[in-house]
Amino acid sequence: MRLRSLLFVPGDRPDRFAKAAGSQADAMILDLEDSVAAPAKAQARQAVSDYLTRTPPPVRRFVRINPVDAGMLAEDLAAARGADGLVLPKAEGLRTLEALGVVGLPVLPVATETPAAIFGLSEYARSPVPLAGITWGAEDLPAAVGAATSREPDGRYTPPYELARSLTLFAAHAAGVPAIETVYPAIKDGAGLAAYAARGSRDGFTGMLAIHPAQVPIINRAFTPDEATLAHARAVVAAFAANPDAGALQLDGRMIDLPHLKQAHRLLAMAGEESTTLPPALEPDT
Numbered sequence: 001m002r003l004r005s006l007l008f009v010p011g012d013r014p015d016r017f018a019k020a021a022g023s024q025a026d027a028m029i030l031d032l033e034d035s036v037a038a039p040a041k042a043q044a045r046q047a048v049s050d051y052l053t054r055t056p057p058p059v060r061r062f063v064r065i066n067p068v069d070a071g072m073l074a075e076d077l078a079a080a081r082g083a084d085g086l087v088l089p090k091a092e093g094l095r096t097l098e099a100l101g102v103v104g105l106p107v108l109p110v111a112t113e114t115p116a117a118i119f120g121l122s123e124y125a126r127s128p129v130p131l132a133g134i135t136w137g138a139e140d141l142p143a144a145v146g147a148a149t150s151r152e153p154d155g156r157y158t159p160p161y162e163l164a165r166s167l168t169l170f171a172a173h174a175a176g177v178p179a180i181e182t183v184y185p186a187i188k189d190g191a192g193l194a195a196y197a198a199r200g201s202r203d204g205f206t207g208m209l210a211i212h213p214a215q216v217p218i219i220n221r222a223f224t225p226d227e228a229t230l231a232h233a234r235a236v237v238a239a240f241a242a243n244p245d246a247g248a249l250q251l252d253g254r255m256i257d258l259p260h261l262k263q264a265h266r267l268l269a270m271a272g273e274e275s276t277t278l279p280p281a282l283e284p285d286t
Contacts, residue, residue: 001106001132002026002272003178003207004223005216006062010035011044017051020059023213024220027060032076033067033089041072045079052082060084062108062132068099077103085132089113090140093120097129106132108180111171112164113140121171133178135209136168155192169204181208190218197222206270225267233264 007025009016011032020028030051036044048063064087065076080086083105088096091109100107109124111117111134124134138150138161150161157165165182172179181200184193193215197208201222208219225233239249240261248257 003133005210005219007210007216011048012036012040014047019213021057023216025216027062029062029064029087031064033064045075049079062087068096092117093123097127106130108132108135110135110137111168112136114144121167124171125175131177133180134168134172135180136164136182138182178206181205183209183211187212193218225271230271233267236260236264
């Protein structure tokens with residue numbers, strides 16, 4: 001499942017659904033949680049349910065339900081029938097996945113929103129349900145611990161939240177699923193978003209959450225390898241295909257080995273050129 005960009009849209013704003021579906025995002029997230037006030041939850045569920053029963057648009061449709069212990073699980077899951085996946089907020093590892101139950105949909109946990117969640121990140125590699133990826137959040141966690149902010153004045157994360165970000169990245173790769181970067185809240189700061197998304201791609205994230213349609217093209221560019229990068233990846237794959245017993249080769253005057261081949265396969269998969277399934281020798285240890 002290619003997930004470069006996942007665009008949130010409030011579940012109680014059906015007037016925005018069509019615009020989100022046409023934004024070129026790889027997925028839209030119909031939100032029943034934070035963006036919907038308590039009195040509007042029932043209205044949002046009905047709007048989401050109505051939308052999901054129509055002809056599917058050319059975009060994957062996820063539903064962010066409310067936390068599993070909020071007393072709304074049955075109603076939220078009923079509203080999400082017909083979705084392509086669930087976004088699971090306030091996830092705390094296996095405990096939360098088990099409380100969710102068998103839903104028959106891929107799940108994208110938001111895996112860092114509580115202090116306890118940090119200590120459950122390694123558990124996603126043993127998930128009892130299929131995961132669409134793992135993402136994180138930098139807003140709920142500082143509120144939970146009484147921090148004034150998660151960011152420095154220049155926008156960088158403070159050390160505790162850099163740690164949460166890094167652990168999410170490693171947890172996703174340990175589980176063999178996409179690592180999804182969190183939102184960039186400054187909607188009008190296109191240059192800042194481009195730099196932020198580029199850092200995410202550089203560090204090993206494969207996609208990112210969005211909160212406005214204008215962010216989607218910038219995010220898609222950041223998580224789509226450019227032609228020069230793809231050409232090099234194709235050359236790496238071709239070199240090893242021509243020398244299947246080699247552990248290391250030279251290409252354009254530089255040594256390449258199996259980690260380079262693994263990265264080349266992932267880059268081509270990000271561009272939709274081949275399956276995300278790697279040759280058995282290149283599969284990560286779990």
